[in-house]
Amino acid sequence: MRYITAGESHGEALVAIIEGLPSNLFIDVEFINNELQRRQGGYGRGGRMAIEKDEVHIVSGVRHGKTIGAPLTLEIINRDYTNWKDKEIPPIARPRPGHADLAGAIKYNQRDIRNILERSSARETAARVAIGSVAKLLLKELNISIKSKVLEIGGVKTEEEWIKVIEEAKAKGDTLGGIIEIVIEGVPIGLGSHTQWDRKLDALLSYHIMSVQAIKGVEFGLGFEAAKRPGSLVHDEIYYDKEKGFYRKTNNAGGIEGGISNGSPIVIKAAMKPIPTLLKPLTSIDINTKEEVKAAYERSDVTAVEAAACVLEAVCAWVIAEESLKKFGGDSIEELKRNYISYLEYVRNF
Ligand SMILES: Cc1cc2nc3c(=O)[nH]c(=O)nc-3n(C[C@H](O)[C@H](O)[C@H](O)COP(=O)(O)O)c2cc1C
Numbered sequence: 471m472r473y474i475t476a477g478e479s480h481g482e483a484l485v486a487i488i489e490g491l492p493s494n495l496f497i498d499v500e501f502i503n504n505e506l507q508r509r510q511g512g513y514g515r516g517g518r519m520a521i522e523k524d525e526v527h528i529v530s531g532v533r534h535g536k537t538i539g540a541p542l543t544l545e546i547i548n549r550d551y552t553n554w555k556d557k558e559i560p561p562i563a564r565p566r567p568g569h570a571d572l573a574g575a576i577k578y579n580q581r582d583i584r585n586i587l588e589r590s591s592a593r594e595t596a597a598r599v600a601i602g603s604v605a606k607l608l609l610k611e612l613n614i615s616i617k618s619k620v621l622e623i624g625g626v627k628t629e630e631e632w633i634k635v636i637e638e639a640k641a642k643g644d645t646l647g648g649i650i651e652i653v654i655e656g657v658p659i660g661l662g663s664h665t666q667w668d669r670k671l672d673a674l675l676s677y678h679i680m681s682v683q684a685i686k687g688v689e690f691g692l693g694f695e696a697a698k699r700p701g702s703l704v705h706d707e708i709y710y711d712k713e714k715g716f717y718r719k720t721n722n723a724g725g726i727e728g729g730i731s732n733g734s735p736i737v738i739k740a741a742m743k744p745i746p747t748l749l750k751p752l753t754s755i756d757i758n759t760k761e762e763v764k765a766a767y768e769r770s771d772v773t774a775v776e777a778a779a780c781v782l783e784a785v786c787a788w789v790i791a792e793e794s795l796k797k798f799g800g801d802s803i804e805e806l807k808r809n810y811i812s813y814l815e816y817v818r819n820f
Pocket residue numbers: 516568569570590591592595682683684685743745746747769770771772774777778781
């Protein structure tokens with residue numbers, strides 16, 4: 471399977487094409503729209519979320535509600551487009567530290583930074599959540615589920631405290647980041663491979679997680695904490711029971727050993743940096759005059775950790791769905807499930 475997204479933040483629409491989906495997968499549009507709504511939520515989001523009401527439009531690849539094995543095209547309209555399309559829009563010359571603005575403008579030889587920010591914007595994550603929702607639908611067929619939880623925003627851990635620190639940051643014209651946990655349950659032993667660097671499951675998940683805007687760190691299981699402990703307090707000892715088969719009493723590895731899923735839940739933590747666009751802007755340089763200025767500000771989220779959690783679920787769902795398809799194969803859901811069930815039987819008898 472593979473996918474590609476297209477679309478600018480304030481362009482007409484976001485589009486995603488998924489190729490390689492098996493046939494006969496029921497595309498539950500209501501479920502996808504629910505996921506899109508979840509991504510729009512969370513305390514601390516800016517004015518844009520009051521304008522958008524993300525809904526998916528299936529352009530191709532589905533008949534009578536089910537996939538037919540052909541490329542699936544998903545479209546999400548940008549409601550804000552109508553507010554921008556006839557406007558005289560002044561060029562942006564004051565790059566925001568922390569965004570793609572300066573490096574992107576130099577790389578693509580653009581003197582209007584808007585030509586960079588339109589695509590670097592995390593508006594693109596709406597398309598990724600739509601794609602991830604389709605992956606989740608496929609994983610449901612294999613009884614694999616993905617959940618996320620926000621552990622921290624701005625260094626504090628409870629919802630009450632989040633509201634307080636977000637309000638404080640907003641009043642100061644500042645922004646916040648946070649920490650997200652993702653838990654994937656029901657993954658069988660054997661996704662990914664130790665045999666080649668680009669087949670390792672933790673490497674693949676990290677790649678996709680790090681591709682999400684503003685994510686700057688990723689940990690599996692104990693993560694950085696493991697570096698402080700001796701091996702006897704890190705590695706998950708192996709037990710066997712006739713009913714359960716091989717099992718562990720701990721899950722410090724976070725469900726992956728040697729780049730292969732080991733049957734325990736996959737537990738990941740990701741760090742999101744604070745939003746780069748500040749109401750009280752940081753120091754920058756005008757790319758035309760070379761004078762010291764304050765960075766550009768139109769509007770922005772104060773924080774988007776809860777939204778990012780939905781996006782991380784989506785990208786992880788994609789990786790697990792893709793790896794499941796690679797391992798079990800099948801051009802239809804029925805074939806995939808047959809292969810999957812027979813593999814589970816093999817593991818039980820190992
Ligand atoms: C859901 C979500 C919403 C975001 N909202 C904003 C925002 O309103 N303003 C902003 O400057 N950055 C926002 N960001 C972060 C930027 O898109 C990101 O920092 C930027 O593209 C630079 O990429 P990098 O941080 O990965 O280096 C958001 C990120 C996510 C995941």
